[in-house]
Amino acid sequence: MKIYTRTGDDGTTGLLFGGRVRKDDASPVAYGEVDEAQAQMGVARALAGAGTELDELLVSLQRDLWVLMAELATAPANRDRLTPGESSVSEAMVVRLEALIDDVAGRFEAPTEFVVPGQDLVSAHLDVARTVVRRAERAALSAAGEGSSVGPYLNRLSDLLWTLARWQEGESLATRSVPGAGTGPSGGS
Numbered sequence: 001m002k003i004y005t006r007t008g009d010d011g012t013t014g015l016l017f018g019g020r021v022r023k024d025d026a027s028p029v030a031y032g033e034v035d036e037a038q039a040q041m042g043v044a045r046a047l048a049g050a051g052t053e054l055d056e057l058l059v060s061l062q063r064d065l066w067v068l069m070a071e072l073a074t075a076p077a078n079r080d081r082l083t084p085g086e087s088s089v090s091e092a093m094v095v096r097l098e099a100l101i102d103d104v105a106g107r108f109e110a111p112t113e114f115v116v117p118g119q120d121l122v123s124a125h126l127d128v129a130r131t132v133v134r135r136a137e138r139a140a141l142s143a144a145g146e147g148s149s150v151g152p153y154l155n156r157l158s159d160l161l162w163t164l165a166r167w168q169e170g171e172s173l174a175t176r177s178v179p180g181a182g183t184g185p186s187g188g189s
């Protein structure tokens with residue numbers, strides 16, 4: 001089997017359960033954004049190290065995103081063929097994220113103001129993944145069906161990624177306490 005099919009050379013892509021749409025249609029744009037978020041989470045996972053708690057958690061979230069992308073890659077007329085939790089986002093998946101946020105948030109003192117991302121590589125990549133998930137959430141608004149849990153899932157996922165980044169940092173750098181703020185590159189005036 002070859003990787004390339006040439007069927008997309010005309011600017012269209014196939015959907016799950018049939019049908020084709022332009023590659024700039026709302027569905028492929030939305031699941032493309034989710035795919036980017038999933039890849040960015042993979043970078044954070046690789047930096048966290050195999051077998052760590054963060055690695056295992058991120059793998060489970062990446063698998064959830066395959067479910068979410070399947071839903072977005074299905075034409076509205078075929079969404080009744082999807083199975084909640086397997087090929088469409090279920091409410092239970094959203095509730096699971098809320099429990100994870102609560103669990104991880106209970107492990108550290110949350111910052112009370114905006115933070116400066118980049119305390120370490122893992123947290124920095126989690127923050128990038130968070131911003132990509134937020135973009136995916138905006139793109140999914142026009143692709144997800146009525147009553148879909150895609151939007152709430154992506155909203156909670158971005159919150160979880162923020163929480164994971166702060167947990168990984170251990171101590172966040174607050175925006176108001178940046179050393180040398182307002183000074184030149186050397187820290188002098």
